Amino acid sequence: MKWEAKLVKHRGKSRIAVLFDKDIKLIARIKQLEDARWSSSKKYWHLPDNKENRARFKITTTEKNLLDPKTSAEISKFSNWLRSRRYSDNTIKTYCEALKSFLIFFDDKMPEAITNDDVILYNNDFILKNNLSFSYQNQIVNAIKLYFRTIQEKTLDVDKVHRPKSAKTLPNVLSKEEVKLILEAHLNLKHKMMLSLIYSGGLRCGELLALKPENIDSKRNIVLIKNAKGRKDRIVPLSLKILDMLRGYYQLYKPKTFLFEGQIQGQAYDARSLQQVLKQAVSKSGIKKPVTLHWLRHSYATHLLESGTDLRYIQELLGHSSSRTTEIYTHVSTKSLQQIKSPFDDL
Structure with missing residues (x-):
């Protein structure tokens, strides 16, 4: 009597499929097992994936999301x-x-x-x-x-399909003082340079790591972001302070292919390593918030808004397709809120 057993997925659950040529005696035996079912489309019997059935059908491999x-x-x-x-x-x-x-x-x-x-x-x-x-x-x-x-x-x-309403969460924003503490925490010039460039241009992590030396235009004072989210190019202003830092960085590291390279020349800096760079900076600065790299981008946008930059320009700088995405920063800007006097002060 020849048969074959294998792990399969059935409605999101692991099951054991038993395949064999039609045999009345074997069918009768399988029917007696708990929760045995017949798949009319796959033409096999399948049972719960448990220790007893694995031993019974000699299943020794661990489940690795085996696909039909x-x-x-x-x-x-x-x-x-x-x-x-x-x-x-x-x-x-x-x-x-x-x-x-x-x-x-x-x-x-x-x-x-x-x-x-x-x-x-x-x-x-x-x-x-x-x-x-x-x-x-x-x-x-x-x-x-x-x-x-x-x-x-x-x-x-x-x-x-009934979809739940998405949570109306606000972006996490740091104060300028907190950003300064984080950016000045590292003595390593490359680490300081990467975090500073993310904040100064509102870059995403992937956009920073994809930068090449030729994307820095020192004559026009711009940074060219190539093939960003949505396969769009955009430009952001290049801070004069950042340009001075970059010149020192060039002389020390002499990047070849990417602006920020890892230990192997010609390969881009690792995203996980950059996250660790930020984590260390936050720890050194004494800030207790769970800061991520994207917080620097959110902070850039909010600080621009608070300094009077038009929302339409911020949308272009961030590379947002819809103005509605950018408008969320109006909910975290404190400039207007600070001008509101609480009635408690008049009591």
Whole structure:
């Protein structure tokens, strides 16, 4: 009697699939096992993944999110389509992981048989049940919608899925005094230079690390940000104080390919190492807040607004596609609030 057992995913849960040619005696024995189910689409029986069943069916490998060949093929098609349309590597990875989660949940169903009701079921029985974030749910919905429209050539009305309202969180902003403490904490010129340039231009971490020496235009006093988020180029003003620091930095480090290189010449500085540089600076400065690199960008935008810079220019400097994204800084600017006198002062 020949049979094969393997780990599979069924509706987000690990199961053990048992494959064999039709055998009445074996079917009868499997039916007696707890929670044994038949998959009509995959043509195999599957059981709970537990110690007893692993021992019974000689499953010795650890689960590594084993994918059905069909699921792997669909994800590969989707990945190739995204790459051919020049989606960023991060977007491709995010969308493919989201689609994988969805298809694994419906492992017993062919993709072409999936309906709107299945999407709602996935939302309720997986996303909401596991208290997954709004942003993750949004990624899933966007990935599903795009996959079915492009690969399956069918339209799912995923907008019927009830989405929770996103939290109205405000950006975290440091005072100018706090920023100064952080930027002056390091004696290492490269570390000081990287953090200072992020704040002085409102750069994202990835934008800073992608900079090349030729992106610094000292004659026009600008920094050229190439291929930033949304595949957009933009320019930001180059502070004269930053330019003086950069000249000293050039003489000492002599960067070749990237403006900030790691221990191996020609390779960009590592993002995780830069995060550690900030963490050390925050610790040295005595600031107790959980500061991240993006806080420096938020602080740059807010300080510009408080100094009277028009919101439209701030939008251009930050590279925001929508003015609504930039308008959030009006909620954390304290310049107008400080002019309001509390009625408590008149008591």
